[in-house]
Amino acid sequence: MDQRKVQASGSAGGRFWPPADFRFRRRLGKVKPAQLGLGLALAGLVVTGCQGSPPTAPLDPSAESTAEGCAAPFDPAVDYFPDKVELDYATGFTVDYHNHYKVVTITDPWPGASQSFEYLLVQCGAPVPTGYDQAQVVTIPVERVVALSTTHLPHFDQLDRVDALVGVGQFDPISSPRVRAKIDRGELAEFSSGASLDGERLLVAAPDLVMTFSMGNDNDPYLRLIQAGVPVAFVAEYREASPLARAEWLKFTALLVNQEALAEAQFAAIAQEYNALVALAQTAAARPTVFTGSSYEGTWHMAQGESYAAQLLRDAAADYLWADVPGTGSIPLDIEAVYGRAAQADFWVNLSQDWQTQADAIAADPRYGQFQALQQNRAYNNNARVNPSGGNDFWESGPVNPHRVLADLIAIFHSELLPDHELIYYQPLLP
Amino acid sequence: MLHNTPWPKSLTPKRFDQTATVSGRLIHCGGLGLLALLVGVGFVASLALGSVAIPPLEVVTVLLGGQASNPVWGDIIWQFRLPRALTAAAAGAALAISGVQLQALFRNPLAGPSVLGINAGASLGAALVVLTGSAAGYGFSGWWSQLSLAGAASLGAALAMGLVMLVAQRVRSSLALLIFGLMLGYTTTALVTILLHFSTIEQTVAYISWTFGSFAGVTWQQMPVLLPVIGLGLAFSLLFWRSLNLLLLGDEQAQSLGLSMGLVRLYLIFSASLLAGTVTAFCGPIAFLGVAVPHLGRSLFRTLDHRLLLPASALLGALLALVADAVAQLPGSQTILPLNAVTALIGAPILIWLMLKQFRLF
Known part of the structure; x- marks a missing residue:
């Protein structure tokens, strides 16, 4: 989570990488000819559609x-x-x-x-x-x-x-x-x-x-x-x-x-709500184990223990399995090491942005199917608000709305604490 | 850069007759046997070593079909370590054979799978997928982009191979062919650079980590493609040892001894490209093994006879790949190193040492 999800990631999937914290920032810099064409076409449509409306305010402020x-x-x-x-x-x-x-x-x-x-x-x-x-x-x-x-x-x-x-x-x-x-x-x-x-x-x-x-x-x-x-x-x-x-x-x-x-x-x-949610989460009966991310060519970039993602998981009263790794970025792990520690984990969050279903994950690497979190439908992806061009609002409005992100996570880990909460940024990986 | 470097004097075909004696053959058979044993040991070791510490006895239990005391260990050995070790061994052997074939074809000790533009072609295929694919997060779901990475890299390698073979049919000079391959490489690299320029940082990073190379990304699902192709390629290569030996005498002499240069050349390009291209498609461009292992083989066995050099290089390649992969896993720690860095860091000093020894420089 700390590692910015890949925007429009190609086969990289929602891959993570080490200097993670600023990955998302480059998503403003992405050119895809097909998309550009589509965008222009859409813009054209919009312009055509707006021709009847009065002229907009002058640009010169x-x-x-x-x-x-x-x-x-x-x-x-x-x-x-x-x-x-x-x-x-x-x-x-x-x-x-x-x-x-x-x-x-x-x-x-x-x-x-x-x-x-x-x-x-x-x-x-x-x-x-x-x-x-x-x-x-x-x-x-x-x-x-x-x-x-x-x-x-x-x-x-x-x-x-x-x-x-x-x-x-x-x-x-x-x-x-x-x-x-x-x-x-x-x-x-x-x-x-x-x-x-x-x-x-x-x-x-x-x-x-x-x-x-x-x-x-x-x-x-x-x-x-x-x-x-x-x-x-x-x-x-x-x-x-x-x-x-x-x-x-x-x-x-x-x-x-x-x-x-x-x-x-x-x-x-925001801070008041966030802190209230943290206090609420602390009342949870148990702290489920959780891990993040996905692997790319056998390398799994895992959020470090003091990272943004790890802090949110901790505040949501989850037991993040790599909380012991110092640092605020991410660490490249052997996929086997991830499996060794997280095979029986309760939850899996922040997967590859490309994945909508469990079949997507298993097709990318059949070994994902061995994780208990996936088998028990406890894999949640933060791609509920991906726009048609591949931009993920989780990395846009998420950082200024940490209380909403945290509410999502608490609702995922401790549904009894927020029974009426509807997920905003997260969605379960469909079976 | 590759130059038409002449073979060192000490590597002249005179050494062929070493294998002619009975005792020489015995020594070489023993050497091959020892190497095969080492590959076996390396294979088992790479099953036993990894980021997750699994007691050796448990590893044996799992390999014999038993149940480990921790079920996760069984999964790790069957689903993670075994495919990785198989891939490493097969890829190492394939790259080494590809290198032997190309060095014989070009009579150039610096030739390797990268000189024909095969790696570059595969890289372009991969770059097209990683850098431009799956824009929306919808539409192209995971399996498509994953499959297409290997698929596109294979396609790129095949296209590059086709081009080189087309040129090889028209151009007689091996040197011209070498230059063509190099230029093809530069051209595809230029295209990749343009793609990189227009990519996001995370796409760039994804592509670059592909170029690091890895045996860990191959799963059982891909084995039915990877293993038969490499297996067939290796088997065929062993049949052509005599042609490779004749090639070392020079094109003209080989021809006068009855070698059909055109056919042999096409076969070698096809075989070498297929082996290297397949490995590159599944594991990324692993550059070092292909160039270095043939030299290791020649140094260790003191021979230029391809009947010996081909199996020796295949075994050495497999061994070196297994060792490099094991080191890259940093057993005992949960993090890993880029494979390409490890192959070169381990292989280069060994090679330098052997060369210096051979030329009696120390």
Whole structure:
């Protein structure tokens, strides 16, 4: 679970791989000619179908940029940010409030990062403060954002600022209805092609901010974008192993769009529900044993004991069989080792995204049929919300809704605790 | 890069007569017997060793048809270890024979299954499946994509083989054929690169882990294809030892001694491609064994006689593959190493040592 499920995975199935935490992020970068054709055809249909409707709002948002709260005329004594965020779980960024600007630091932008990134978020209409030479300057609230990972999109949705998006990585994997509606209206542009970024078009588009993630390579296109004057935020929520910490990155996006109050309220509700569910799960009579993932060519990538997936399983009061393996990523295992430990396990979750039925699994490798969890119909896949292009909402809206993911898991492991819960992201592997 | 490297002086066909003496034959038969024994030991050891510690006595019980005290152990031995060990042995032998055939055909000690573009063809087939297939999660379900990985890789290897054979019929020079095979390899690699460029990170990783090679992905379901093809290929190869010996004298001399060059060449390309292509389709491109094992055979048995070299290489290939696979499993730990890395890490030093010894460099 921690390991991102393969989006549109080919024979890889829903394979996992070691630096798992950011796999899902590339799903914005996926090109499939057939899909592209289909997408274009669909877009064509939509456009044709919408011809009768009135013209949509103009794309240029600068017309409305002087909206709420701009510092004009500027008064240095005014606190332009009366609502402030406080971080309870997330450790990957910090914020320092000043009257008309916020200093936000992303402390852990990528695995093994030796540098942090500082962002000077300056209220529109206010002067840029001096003394922050290393910081990227962003005028807030941002009006024109390019968000290259699907995980960023639910933030804008929840904060009612989908209008601030002008571009994404790729359309296909996106599940959010409001973002999809924007795509259908032709209000969004695509900036990724396969694994590569169309940096030139991004420069021409000159958004207020590009939200992305990075591996920290020296030849990373984002570093060139920064040099060219386009601010780039390395949103590193996937580096947080704790589900609530990951969800709390909603507040990072809130800092950009000045929606602190809303983010605080929403996250407080999420955290409260999550913690209530954890408490509920602890009342379970027994802790069923569980394992995750699937093998590829005999190698089984298993979530490590401190990973996102493992923490969710622990919070759902399950006995994760690889909880003893340190680390927050995944570990390549011999398929035999998995069978040796998990043959009699009670549950199997987060299988290959391609599988809908047990026959699919057994056809991929007949040895899957030997697992008791499969034989007893206790295999649950997190692919209930896969869109027609192969994008899995589990990796899009799941991270900001950890309480829903957890509720699913508790309902699977301890159905007596949540008898009325209807599974959202999960579905049983059909016999 | 491959050059038309001449055979080292010490490997000239003079050595043929070693097998002519009775005592020489006995020694060689003994050597083959010893190797076969070692392969047997390696096979049993790979059944006994693995990530899950199973007491040796239990392994014997299971192999004799008994019930292990832990039923999971029985499954592990029958469903996981036995297919893996069989695959390793068969694949090792197949790659080695393929290497022997191609080195004889091209009279080039650097030739191996990869020079004909067979691996590259298989890789292109695999890349097409891994990098573009099963987009929606629906439509193509698991069995399709799994089967088609081996299927597509076989198809790619077969197409590459067909092309090479077509060219081989028209081009007489082995060197030109070698260059053609190399160029074919570059071309398919270029296509794979383009596919990779347009793929997601997880697809790329899936493809790259395929190129790591693995014997563990083969199940009983695939054995009815894998074993007969390799078995037939090996059996046929042994029948052609005389032609291989004649080839070492040079095309012209071989022809003057009654060898039908065209036929032999086609047969060798077909056989070598079939063996290597099948292995690549099921286990991924395992590059090292095919090139190195023939040299091991020549060094250990001090012979160029293919009547001896073919079985010796098959056994050595099987042994090396079994050992490499066992090491890659890291017995006792639950994690594993990439097979291709282990074959080279184990095989290369042995080969270097043997070569240095042969040339009396130390």
